[in-house]
Amino acid sequence: MTNTWYFTLFFAAALVFAGILGLLLRRNLIKLFIAIEVVAKGISLLLLGTGFAKDNILVAQTLVVTFIVVEVSLVATALALIINIYRQTKSLDIRQLSRLKG
Amino acid sequence: MIVQTALLIGLVLFSVLAILLRDLLKSAISLAAASLLLGIVFFRMNAPYAGVFEISVVAGLITVLFILTIALTKAGDEVRESRAVNWVFPLFFVAFIIIDALVMKGLLRKIPALASGAETGTFGDVLWKGRTFDLVGQIAVILAGVFAVLALFRKRDKHD
Numbered sequence: 001m002t003n004t005w006y007f008t009l010f011f012a013a014a015l016v017f018a019g020i021l022g023l024l025l026r027r028n029l030i031k032l033f034i035a036i037e038v039v040a041k042g043i044s045l046l047l048l049g050t051g052f053a054k055d056n057i058l059v060a061q062t063l064v065v066t067f068i069v070v071e072v073s074l075v076a077t078a079l080a081l082i083i084n085i086y087r088q089t090k091s092l093d094i095r096q097l098s099r100l101k102g
Numbered sequence: 103m104i105v106q107t108a109l110l111i112g113l114v115l116f117s118v119l120a121i122l123l124r125d126l127l128k129s130a131i132s133l134a135a136a137s138l139l140l141g142i143v144f145f146r147m148n149a150p151y152a153g154v155f156e157i158s159v160v161a162g163l164i165t166v167l168f169i170l171t172i173a174l175t176k177a178g179d180e181v182r183e184s185r186a187v188n189w190v191f192p193l194f195f196v197a198f199i200i201i202d203a204l205v206m207k208g209l210l211r212k213i214p215a216l217a218s219g220a221e222t223g224t225f226g227d228v229l230w231k232g233r234t235f236d237l238v239g240q241i242a243v244i245l246a247g248v249f250a251v252l253a254l255f256r257k258r259d260k261h262d
Contacts, residue, residue, distance in 0.1 A: 007106070009213075010203065011111075011114055013198075013202050014195075015113070018118050025183075028181040028183065035121055038117045041136060041140055045110075052147040054215050060152075061225055061228075062233045064149070073246065073250075075167055076167060080254040082171055083175065
């Protein structure tokens with residue numbers, strides 16, 4: 001069981017790190033959001049992997065389902081924001097946002 | 103064990119591809135493939151409800167939302183990315199994988215986690231009775247999301 005937990009945590013950490021690297025290196029707003037989604041995948045895997053290893057799969061499942069619902073709300077709001085930003089600046093470049101005032 | 107590991111490797115590969123690919127549409131599809139693999143991993147961990155949610159909502163709905171946004175912002179596609187991404191990302195990622203492999207085994211004994219013990223009841227019992235407050239939170243979050251989207255796409259009044 002520990003072996004499974006080790007593999008799950010190992011890959012979850014890799015996913016979270018890949019997402020954070022993407023957030024640091026990319027400039028396209030949609031790309032940044034894809035990186036956030038990758039981090040979210042890592043967190044889901046971490047939650048469920050730990051629940052599986054510790055025989056608490058039902059609680060882990062409820063947590064993952066809650067997390068997915070939150071994720072969907074986040075995605076809908078953020079993509080609406082991105083579309084509005086695009087209408088204002090005609091670009092998806094994150095650096096354009098540094099010129100905003102007020 | 104081998105199948106599980108192969109699925110997890112595929113998940114990480116598709117996720118990395120989603121970040122590295124230049125074309126946004128290919129990135130979104132790569133992310134959907136990663137979600138699909140994660141859903142299969144959930145099924146194999148005896149978590150069918152989480153698997154169904156992952157495949158239907160994340161691989162389905164979120165991908166549709168991404169593709170819709172990409173279609174609506176087509177002209178803004180050409181953002182100049184820094185050239186460093188092409189070599190910085192793989193370099194740091196491989197370095198992290200090596201550190202991860204060396205450190206994670208030692209960390210396992212030190213990480214506190216939920217206590218082991220057989221659970222009773224079904225998924226429904228745990229969701230409706232054990233974590234009722236989470237459901238209230240979920241409803242609040244969904245409502246907040248709906249109102250946020252409504253506010254963002256509100257038509258301007260004539261006197262604005």
